[in-house]
Amino acid sequence: MINNLQSTTTLSNGVKMPRFGLGVFKVEEGPELVNAVKFAIKYGYRSIDTASIYGNEEGVGQAIREGIGEAGISREDLFVTSKVWNSDLGYESTIEAYETSLKKLGLDYLDLYLIHWPVEGKYKEAWRALETLYKEGRVKAIGVSNFHVHHLEDLMKDAEIKPMINQVEYHPRLTQKEVHTFCQEHGIQLEAWSPLMQGQLLDQPVIQEIGQKYMKSAAQVILRWDLQNGVITIPKSTKEHRIIENASIFDFELTNDEMEQLNNLNQNLRVGPDPDNFDF
Numbered sequence: 001m002i003n004n005l006q007s008t009t010t011l012s013n014g015v016k017m018p019r020f021g022l023g024v025f026k027v028e029e030g031p032e033l034v035n036a037v038k039f040a041i042k043y044g045y046r047s048i049d050t051a052s053i054y055g056n057e058e059g060v061g062q063a064i065r066e067g068i069g070e071a072g073i074s075r076e077d078l079f080v081t082s083k084v085w086n087s088d089l090g091y092e093s094t095i096e097a098y099e100t101s102l103k104k105l106g107l108d109y110l111d112l113y114l115i116h117w118p119v120e121g122k123y124k125e126a127w128r129a130l131e132t133l134y135k136e137g138r139v140k141a142i143g144v145s146n147f148h149v150h151h152l153e154d155l156m157k158d159a160e161i162k163p164m165i166n167q168v169e170y171h172p173r174l175t176q177k178e179v180h181t182f183c184q185e186h187g188i189q190l191e192a193w194s195p196l197m198q199g200q201l202l203d204q205p206v207i208q209e210i211g212q213k214y215m216k217s218a219a220q221v222i223l224r225w226d227l228q229n230g231v232i233t234i235p236k237s238t239k240e241h242r243i244i245e246n247a248s249i250f251d252f253e254l255t256n257d258e259m260e261q262l263n264n265l266n267q268n269l270r271v272g273p274d275p276d277n278f279d280f
């Protein structure tokens with residue numbers, strides 16, 4: 001049942017991951033970051049998505065420590081994700097990157113560690129490192145990000161363990177049908193980044209009209225659509241009122257017809273780079 005903010009989905013290895021969380025891309029270290037993560041925890045979010053390249057793991061860690069203290073919950077109640085950056089892909093270097101992320105976050109394990117981008121010639125060694133970390137029990141789940149079907153197929157040819165997650169750009173303008181279907185067939189959970197298309201979809205008339213019926217904002221309609229499509233979603237906001245708004249999506253249900261209308265907005269349009277064509 002997707003009936004509350006703490007609803008989880010069970011990954012292929014049995015780990016439960018919240019279907020909804022907070023993203024913190026482009027939020028620099030400082031009070032705005034710490035407050036955003038703390039608001040989120042206070043209002044019931046249980047999943048936080050960061051990455052070493054965001055340069056904010058220390059603040060996220062501080063906010064987690066303070067936030068769980070104030071909310072009276074424990075570390076185990078939270079699901080924390082980070083990602084290994086491109087320049088650290090390699091066996092030893094990925095293990096070192098994991099240790100550095102842990103140190104910065106002040107945590108002794110992550111719930112999920114992802115390969116951030118499928119850098120050709122490098123992601124397989126990095127995957128071996130993630131497998132080691134997983135087998136040693138140092139991380140609860142491992143996965144990838146920005147992997148097309150051909151990247152997944154290539155990785156899985158040599159992998160001992162299948163990725164549990166693929167985190168990709170996903171919103172009504174980019175419904176990722178091919179990779180979504182592939183992931184469903186292989187038990188890989190899809191997770192949406194930039195679910196709100198970084199704010200660019202909020203004036204879209206079809207989305208707004210659906211929202212009016214339920215007295216919901218365009219952002220809430222999109223995030224509900226993610227959940228009903230079985231996709232984990234991690235919208236970013238640093239504003240307290242939007243952190244609350246984005247999570248207030250568990251009291252309405254889109255009809256099949258509305259889901260279809262939203263699916264039909266797809267234009268294969270990206271706000272981020274295509275994983276087949278990036279140079280960082």
Ligand SMILES: NC(=O)C1=CN([C@@H]2O[C@H](COP(=O)(O)OP(=O)(O)OC[C@H]3O[C@@H](n4cnc5c(N)ncnc54)[C@H](OP(=O)(O)O)[C@@H]3O)[C@@H](O)[C@H]2O)C=CC1
Binds near residue numbers: 145167198272
């Ligand atoms: N794996 C990867 O390669 C990537 C992963 N990600 C992850 O996905 C997360 C989400 O993606 P992100 O790119 O941040 O973009 P989102 O699609 O989540 O959009 C965030 C933007 O929308 C605004 N916003 C949020 N909620 C509302 C609302 N209810 N009404 C109006 N505006 C709103 C925010 O502004 P404000 O803060 O002012 O509210 C911000 O400008 C990231 O933070 C990151 O964790 C993102 C990119 C790449």
